[in-house]
Amino acid sequence: MTEPRFAPAATGMETPADEPYEGRWLALGVIALTVLLVILDATIVNIALPAVSADLGITPATQQWIVTAYTLTFGGFLLLGGRIADFWGRKRTYLVGAAGFAVASALGGLAQSEAMLFGARALQGLFGALLAPASLALLTVLFTDTKERAKAFAVYGAIAGGGSAVGLLLGGVLTEYADWRWCFWVNLPVAVIAILAAIPIVPESKAPGDTRYDIPGAVLVTVGLASLVYGFTRVAEKSQENAQPGGSGDSGWTEPWALLFIAVGVLLVAAFVLVEKRSRNPLLPLRLVLDRNRGGAYLTSALVGAGLIGAFFFLSLYFQQVLGYKPVHAGLASLPTTLGVLIAAGAASALTPKLGPKPLMVTGGVLAAAALFLMSMLDVDTTFWELPFPSQLLLGLGLGFTFVPLSNLALVGAGEHDAGAARTPPVTMRGFGPSFGVSALAAPAAIRTPRVVGRDARPAWTGL
Numbered sequence: 001m002t003e004p005r006f007a008p009a010a011t012g013m014e015t016p017a018d019e020p021y022e023g024r025w026l027a028l029g030v031i032a033l034t035v036l037l038v039i040l041d042a043t044i045v046n047i048a049l050p051a052v053s054a055d056l057g058i059t060p061a062t063q064q065w066i067v068t069a070y071t072l073t074f075g076g077f078l079l080l081g082g083r084i085a086d087f088w089g090r091k092r093t094y095l096v097g098a099a100g101f102a103v104a105s106a107l108g109g110l111a112q113s114e115a116m117l118f119g120a121r122a123l124q125g126l127f128g129a130l131l132a133p134a135s136l137a138l139l140t141v142l143f144t145d146t147k148e149r150a151k152a153f154a155v156y157g158a159i160a161g162g163g164s165a166v167g168l169l170l171g172g173v174l175t176e177y178a179d180w181r182w183c184f185w186v187n188l189p190v191a192v193i194a195i196l197a198a199i200p201i202v203p204e205s206k207a208p209g210d211t212r213y214d215i216p217g218a219v220l221v222t223v224g225l226a227s228l229v230y231g232f233t234r235v236a237e238k239s240q241e242n243a244q245p246g247g248s249g250d251s252g253w254t255e256p257w258a259l260l261f262i263a264v265g266v267l268l269v270a271a272f273v274l275v276e277k278r279s280r281n282p283l284l285p286l287r288l289v290l291d292r293n294r295g296g297a298y299l300t301s302a303l304v305g306a307g308l309i310g311a312f313f314f315l316s317l318y319f320q321q322v323l324g325y326k327p328v329h330a331g332l333a334s335l336p337t338t339l340g341v342l343i344a345a346g347a348a349s350a351l352t353p354k355l356g357p358k359p360l361m362v363t364g365g366v367l368a369a370a371a372l373f374l375m376s377m378l379d380v381d382t383t384f385w386e387l388p389f390p391s392q393l394l395l396g397l398g399l400g401f402t403f404v405p406l407s408n409l410a411l412v413g414a415g416e417h418d419a420g421a422a423r424t425p426p427v428t429m430r431g432f433g434p435s436f437g438v439s440a441l442a443a444p445a446a447i448r449t450p451r452v453v454g455r456d457a458r459p460a461w462t463g464l
Helices: 024-043 049-056 065-088 090-109 114-142 146-177 187-201 215-243 256-278 286-290 292-322 327-332 335-355 357-375 388-409 416-452
Strands: 006-008 014-016
Touching: 024 090, 024 114, 024 146, 024 187, 049 065, 049 114, 049 292, 065 090, 065 114, 065 215, 090 114, 090 187, 114 146, 146 327, 146 335, 146 388, 215 256, 256 286, 292 327, 292 357, 292 388, 335 357, 335 388, 357 388
Parallel strands: none
Antiparallel strands: 006 014
16 A cells, blocks of 8 residues: 655654545545544434433433433534644544444443433543544645535535435434334444544655643633533423423523533633633634634534434434334435535536635525425324425435535635634534524424324324
């Protein structure tokens, strides 16, 4: 095998030489495998939510923590994970993240209580926060040509959008024909294959220059974002409790502790911004965020994450608890999104170098918003082909046209030293977007659902 053409810098660190690494496309295949692993795990458990909750005695008020425990730690540690990858070594961080993710998945499959399950999900998110930015930083330094990078991130875009829907299908199949625990154990062989392939194929790289860690910034942003999400989660929990028979029916927004956590989160994030302005080696260089194009890409990532995972979370419950679909049928019913992503990601890869990222992102955002608007009209009498199919297909098209140019736009003008830092905020926003989306939307859903499910629900698969 050809050795990676990486030359040592004067600092003793490794930086890419002028010629691209010959094995970059093989490396893309390996990296794509683990990116799929992280994306799948954000949704694969969604279909299994009723089965997991029934088996472990998890109440409706805490059910969302099966998802939120993962996304909370994943989003909270991503910025630090990106810097660890840059400074410690992107390949090394990648390998540690993949191995830790596999161990956490094994623990999740062995869970005997909700506390053990929530802990395993949090641990998955923690190691995912190492794995994801390391993977994407590797792609950044491996693919320097504009056209090649567009193709590489088209693969990433298809995985990021379509992988979520595939996770729902896989979760349905495993829950229906095996056991919900296999939704966790399926990660083990994938992680092992990825690690064994990455050792000889994926080259190591590190950031040149000053590599000191911004510890105060890491603490502030992690605790601040976690506090925000926990505050939103308490709002949802209280709304669900108050919506139960005998409850007050009040909104969770009147809960003092929830408002306190949200306020503390806002203050800590504001303090993080002040620290970053004065830090000589910031965790997130503000020049990256203040760039209008890149800042817009980061905001879009948050909105896309909230809409995508939020939609999948409630669609999986809608298919099973309202329409009465079996888990595998609910997974199949989620596939139109994947179809849409695959179509749009291929088109976006060809169009991005010609049209630029902005027109495609605007088009994608409009399509995704239209899809979510259509989903708001779902009812217990809605047939699959009437609304769920076209709205999910439209959502997939919107996501495909958004993810690919967004990934390129976030990296324009970012140097080798900031490869991980520039690439991490979009992933962070997509990590926290679901937490905010699920938490915020769970509150009105908790009030609305009991009023609806009392009506006769459709038999298992007759909606198709």
